[in-house]
Amino acid sequence: MDDGTGGSRARVGRPRDPRLGEAVVAATLELLAEDGYAQLTVERIAARAGVGKASLYRRWPDKVSIVLEAVSRSPERPSAPDTGSLRGDARAYLRTLVRYRTLHADAIAAISSQALCDERFGDAFRVGMAEPIMAGMRVILERAIARGELTPGTDIALLSSVPPALLQAQRLVAGRHPDEAFVERIVDQFFSPHPDESELP
Amino acid sequence: MDDGTGGSRARVGRPRDPRLGEAVVAATLELLAEDGYAQLTVERIAARAGVGKASLYRRWPDKVSIVLEAVSRSPERPSAPDTGSLRGDARAYLRTLVRYRTLHADAIAAISSQALCDERFGDAFRVGMAEPIMAGMRVILERAIARGELTPGTDIALLSSVPPALLQAQRLVAGRHPDEAFVERIVDQFFSPHPDESELP
Amino acid sequence: MDDGTGGSRARVGRPRDPRLGEAVVAATLELLAEDGYAQLTVERIAARAGVGKASLYRRWPDKVSIVLEAVSRSPERPSAPDTGSLRGDARAYLRTLVRYRTLHADAIAAISSQALCDERFGDAFRVGMAEPIMAGMRVILERAIARGELTPGTDIALLSSVPPALLQAQRLVAGRHPDEAFVERIVDQFFSPHPDESELP
Amino acid sequence: MDDGTGGSRARVGRPRDPRLGEAVVAATLELLAEDGYAQLTVERIAARAGVGKASLYRRWPDKVSIVLEAVSRSPERPSAPDTGSLRGDARAYLRTLVRYRTLHADAIAAISSQALCDERFGDAFRVGMAEPIMAGMRVILERAIARGELTPGTDIALLSSVPPALLQAQRLVAGRHPDEAFVERIVDQFFSPHPDESELP
DNA sequence: GTCTAACCGAGACGGTACGTCCTGTCTTAGT
DNA sequence: ACTAAGACAGGACGTACCGTCTCGGTTAGAC
Numbered sequence: 001m002d003d004g005t006g007g008s009r010a011r012v013g014r015p016r017d018p019r020l021g022e023a024v025v026a027a028t029l030e031l032l033a034e035d036g037y038a039q040l041t042v043e044r045i046a047a048r049a050g051v052g053k054a055s056l057y058r059r060w061p062d063k064v065s066i067v068l069e070a071v072s073r074s075p076e077r078p079s080a081p082d083t084g085s086l087r088g089d090a091r092a093y094l095r096t097l098v099r100y101r102t103l104h105a106d107a108i109a110a111i112s113s114q115a116l117c118d119e120r121f122g123d124a125f126r127v128g129m130a131e132p133i134m135a136g137m138r139v140i141l142e143r144a145i146a147r148g149e150l151t152p153g154t155d156i157a158l159l160s161s162v163p164p165a166l167l168q169a170q171r172l173v174a175g176r177h178p179d180e181a182f183v184e185r186i187v188d189q190f191f192s193p194h195p196d197e198s199e200l201p
Numbered sequence: 202m203d204d205g206t207g208g209s210r211a212r213v214g215r216p217r218d219p220r221l222g223e224a225v226v227a228a229t230l231e232l233l234a235e236d237g238y239a240q241l242t243v244e245r246i247a248a249r250a251g252v253g254k255a256s257l258y259r260r261w262p263d264k265v266s267i268v269l270e271a272v273s274r275s276p277e278r279p280s281a282p283d284t285g286s287l288r289g290d291a292r293a294y295l296r297t298l299v300r301y302r303t304l305h306a307d308a309i310a311a312i313s314s315q316a317l318c319d320e321r322f323g324d325a326f327r328v329g330m331a332e333p334i335m336a337g338m339r340v341i342l343e344r345a346i347a348r349g350e351l352t353p354g355t356d357i358a359l360l361s362s363v364p365p366a367l368l369q370a371q372r373l374v375a376g377r378h379p380d381e382a383f384v385e386r387i388v389d390q391f392f393s394p395h396p397d398e399s400e401l402p
Numbered sequence: 403m404d405d406g407t408g409g410s411r412a413r414v415g416r417p418r419d420p421r422l423g424e425a426v427v428a429a430t431l432e433l434l435a436e437d438g439y440a441q442l443t444v445e446r447i448a449a450r451a452g453v454g455k456a457s458l459y460r461r462w463p464d465k466v467s468i469v470l471e472a473v474s475r476s477p478e479r480p481s482a483p484d485t486g487s488l489r490g491d492a493r494a495y496l497r498t499l500v501r502y503r504t505l506h507a508d509a510i511a512a513i514s515s516q517a518l519c520d521e522r523f524g525d526a527f528r529v530g531m532a533e534p535i536m537a538g539m540r541v542i543l544e545r546a547i548a549r550g551e552l553t554p555g556t557d558i559a560l561l562s563s564v565p566p567a568l569l570q571a572q573r574l575v576a577g578r579h580p581d582e583a584f585v586e587r588i589v590d591q592f593f594s595p596h597p598d599e600s601e602l603p
Numbered sequence: 604m605d606d607g608t609g610g611s612r613a614r615v616g617r618p619r620d621p622r623l624g625e626a627v628v629a630a631t632l633e634l635l636a637e638d639g640y641a642q643l644t645v646e647r648i649a650a651r652a653g654v655g656k657a658s659l660y661r662r663w664p665d666k667v668s669i670v671l672e673a674v675s676r677s678p679e680r681p682s683a684p685d686t687g688s689l690r691g692d693a694r695a696y697l698r699t700l701v702r703y704r705t706l707h708a709d710a711i712a713a714i715s716s717q718a719l720c721d722e723r724f725g726d727a728f729r730v731g732m733a734e735p736i737m738a739g740m741r742v743i744l745e746r747a748i749a750r751g752e753l754t755p756g757t758d759i760a761l762l763s764s765v766p767p768a769l770l771q772a773q774r775l776v777a778g779r780h781p782d783e784a785f786v787e788r789i790v791d792q793f794f795s796p797h798p799d800e801s802e803l804p
Numbered sequence: 805g806t807c808t809a810a811c812c813g814a815g816a817c818g819g820t821a822c823g824t825c826c827t828g829t830c831t832t833a834g835t
Numbered sequence: 836a837c838t839a840a841g842a843c844a845g846g847a848c849g850t851a852c853c854g855t856c857t858c859g860g861t862t863a864g865a866c
Contacts, residue, residue, distance in 0.1 A: 013815030014857040020817080038318060041847065052818040057849065109317035115373055116310030117239050122376045130374050158386055162363070165370030169362050172316055173331050175323045185359055216837075242826065253839040258828065415841030416831040422843080440720060443821065454844040459823065511719035517775055518712030519641055524778045532776050560788055564765070567772030571764050574718055575733050577725045587761060616810025617862045623812085644852065655813040660854065 016059075023049040024056065028070035037106040040067070064114040064121060071107050072128035076100045080136040086144035090191040093136055094163055094183045101167055102177045112168070134160045149193050162190055224250040225257060229271035234304070238311040241268070265315040265322060272308050273329040277301045281337040287345035291392035294337055295364055295384040302368055303378045313369070335361045350394050363391055418461075425451040426458065430472035439508040442469070466516040466523060473509050474530035478502045482538040488546035492593035495538055496565055496585040503569055504579045514570070536562045551595045564592055619662075626652040627659060631673035640709040643670070667717040667724060674710050675731040679703045683739040689747035693794035696739055697766055697786040704770055705780045715771070737763045752796045765793055 027048035031040055042063050046053045060066045078096040083089050101108060108129075115125035137160035144150045163186055170178040228249035232241055243264050247254045261267045279297040284290050302309060309330075316326035338361035345351045364387055371379040429450035433442055444465050448455045462468045480498040485491050503510060510531075517527035539562035546552045565588055572580040630651035634643055645666050649656045663669045681699040686692050704711060711732075718728035740763035747753045766789055773781040 012813070012859075014817075015859095016816065017857095036318075042849085043847075046818090050818085052816095052820090053849085054819080054851085055817060058816070062849080063847090106318045109314045112373060113310045113314035117237060117307040119376065122373070126374065126376060134374065155386065155390060158367075158390060161367065161370050161374055165366040166359075166362065169366035169369065172313055172323070173327065173335070173362055175320065175327065185356070189356060189359060218838075221838085243828080244826075247839090251839080254828085254841080255830080256838065259837085262828095264827075414833070414839070416843075417833095418842065419831090438720075444823085445821075448844090452844085454842095455823085455846085456825080457843060460842075464823080465821095508720045511716045514775060515712045515716035519639065519709040521778070524775070528776065528778060536776065557788070557792065560769075560792060563769065563772050563776055567768040568761075568764065571768030571771065574715055574725070575729065575737070575764055577722065577729065587758070591758065591761060614810095615864065616808075617812075618864090619811070620862095645854080646852075649813090653813080656815080656854085657856080658812065661811085665854075666852095 020049070020051055020055060021059065024051060024059075024066065025070045025073050027051075028066055029074060032067070032070070032104065032107050037067070037110045040107075042066070064111060065124060067107050068111050068121075068124055068128055071104045071111065072132070074100065074104060076103050078133060078136055080140050082143060086140065086147070086149045086191050086193065087187055089140040089143065090163075091183060091187050093140060094167075094186060095180060097133065097163065098167065098178055098180070098183060101171070105171070105177060130164075133164055137161075137163060144191075159190065162186075221250075221252055221256060222260065225252060225260075225267065226271045226274050228252075229267055230275060233268070233271070233308045238268070238307040241308075243267075265312060265319075266325065268308055269312050269322075269325055269329050272305050272312065273333075275301070275305060277304050279334060279337055281341050283344060287341065287348070287350045287392050287394065288388055290341040290344065291364075292384060292388050294341060295368075295387060296381060298334065298364065299368060299379055299381070299384060302372070306372065306378060309369075331365075334365055338362075338364060345392075360391065363387075422451070422453055422457060423461065426453060426461075426468065427472045427475050429453075430468055431476060434469070434472070434506065434509050439469070439512045442509075444468070466513060467526060469509050470513050470523075470526055470530050473506050473513065474534070476502070476506060478505050480535060480538055482542050484545065488542065488549070488551045488593050488595060489589055491542040491545065492565075493585060493589050495542055496569075496588060497582060499535065499565065500569065500580055500582070500585060503573070507573070507579060532566075535566055539563075539565060546593075546595075561592065564588070623652075623654055623658060624662065627654060627662075627669065628673045628676050630654075631669055632677060635670070635673070635707065635710045640670070640713045643710075645669070667714060667721075668727065670710055671714050671724075671727055671731050674707050674714065675735075677703065677707060679706050681736060681739055683743050685746065689743065689750070689752045689794050689796060690790055692743040692746065693766075694786060694790050696743060697770075697789060698783060700736065700766065701770065701781055701783070701786060704774070708774065708780060733767075736767055740764075740766060747794075747796075762793065765789070 024045060027045050028040070031044055031048060040063075042053060042056060045051075045066065046056055056066060060069070076096075076099060078093060078100050080089060080093045083092055111125060111129065115122045115129075138156055141150060141154065141156045141160055145152055145154065145156075166186055167178050167182075170182055225246060228246050229241070232245055232249060241264075243254060243257060246252075246267065247257055257267065261270065277297075277300055279294060279301050281290060281294045284293055312326060312330065316323045316330075339357055342351065342355065342357045342361055346353055346355065346357075367387055368379050368383075371383055426447060429447050430442070433446055433450060442465075444455060444458060447453075447468065448458055458468060462471070478498075478501060480495060480502050482491060482495045485494055513527060513531065517524045517531075540558055543552065543556065543558045543562055547554055547556065547558075568588055569580050569584075572584055627648060630648050631643070634647055634651060643666075645656060645659060648654075648669065649659055659669060663672065679699070679702055681696060681703050683692060683696045686695055714728060714732060718725045718732075741759055744753060744757065744759045744763055748755055748757065748759075769789055770781050770785075773785055
């Protein structure tokens, strides 16, 4: 969030301990994995990280912001290797995305909820969470255009938002995390060029 | 939720006041519109409705359930008139859906969040919220198949989940409610049969 | 403090549990005796009394007010038996007063400090603490006047404030609780009629 | 408190800035006068004095010690001019004492409270606060004995503690600072030789 | 003239208590 | 049996302050 390196203010006083941020993120991720978001408490984060509550509130404005940063810096972040084809790229990326969402399911729910309510938090959410995920998708789509798998006029912005949107929706509609079979359905429907066919996706 | 007419046990004592449920739903909708979900309190609902807190908890198991019922019974519920074409149906339906979501934006966010966390609430959410919306979409898609605008093998389940998923996602990604222009993009991309073209959506 | 019987407001809703007040007072006195005022915490009072923190703050505006009521209702409150003479009455009363002050030494320090700072609390202090103690002294002095041990013109108001004032001061000046020897000095100086003289100072 | 001239260790390194102590005392007195002890914060003292918090804690062990020193060095300290009579001396001294106590009312309350709780601080309190005030009173009483206004056997220790004790008590009992009328009452009662009688109480 | 230890302002840190708020349950008196 | 009112246990939140520590930088006396 605020790394303490902010420009204009003079760099006086004791500098922030960089290990504190790491410890907080790690503790948050641990607690999230162990007990879920509902049991997550600022006090518990502080205790687990061996950190004072005031230090948390010096760096983050509130609880969800801590969770947002923790989840954003999770080692399970989706990645987009170049497999040589749109189908392969999409499948690989979506699988990592499913894993990531599964791992942090209710943390992401809480963050999303907050992003919907609180405009200022929404920006942090977009920068730390939504954009990076869609950026991965965009890279894949642009590679596909470069390969000729998609026409240059393709609405990348819209298309790159479809997979995360569907994963989130499926979670709600089906009541459980989407699995790899669902990934296949998405890949088949939206990321499989059909040169010979006229039907809708 | 519980209408008090439950069967086997004798109906003794004072009957439930039917106006109470109405008053609670109305009060909840008002408060939601005025201050948003974050400011919504069971106590405030009770006060606004002129109702005792215990009466609320006799009818609904918890706060989100009240909100779910209120939003589900909102007069702005999406509807799907038959316009004669897939494009027209989808456009009309999505416009009402956008209005509905705009009106209850953060209530829906809170409900969705709860549905993600709490398995039992998830069912109520699906029955009261997700299914009705997707059912409207399914009707439209089935009409389109009957008209021959879509091939019979179309994955209606997946396709009917795309619009609500994208609306929700757009809200998060763009930081504001989707408007009618966004509806047009969705309609163009996913609900406009292109008999002559081979490209991906 | 507030016994919930306050007049004008209608007696609707669940009445206050009278045992709660007792439990809080008892818990406060216990904790005070065990660990002293410095270790006294609202949270600990609530836990010891088996009471929610909110219930405390519903009845008392802050921590010191709880302590004031607890100390005011302490079973060790000074009493003034009629021994038949001013000397005897004063000695007996001052001994109970010393015991009382010794028992609640730092609680009384905290209360006094607050009374000095906070005007509104000062009233509660006078009603619950200072007045009752001086009233005991006044009774003794009035009995002495009735017996003829003091002249009717004696400044009872001033004289009755001397012992508590000196006990408090001695505690500060000597650094330890005044003992019975000090009581004797006060009795000798201020509450011993001098047969040959017509009046006390 | 610690003047930095402490003996055995070599005096190397940068010497303490003597103006720092002055600035801190001045800032403390200002803040005390402006907002009272309850609003007094070490951080605010440091900010007002233009001083680092660490510099405060290098010189004083804790907050009350700072306040004690500040109040002890207040320019309003009571003084005891020789007016030629016990009545005059006592009246003059008590008036300065009332002014002093009025000026630093709640600071003195806080200091007294701390002195009651913390044994080690009690010593500092006695040296810096209680003793100097009673010493002034003792000088007056000794002059009175020298003049023959008091008998040599008078219990000076007890009598010299009466005025400060009564002023403190009156503040608590009456809920406001004692005024000059109250000084007169004390003077009349305790420091007015009665020509016809052989001794003061 | 450098060295160097103690000083200095600034402010981050661990810790702890406070007082507020809200939830979901319970207890009255009254319909 | 229901209702309105509101007290209750519990517990998280975010704030504030304390006393300590850690920076970069300064200021003498020691060498």
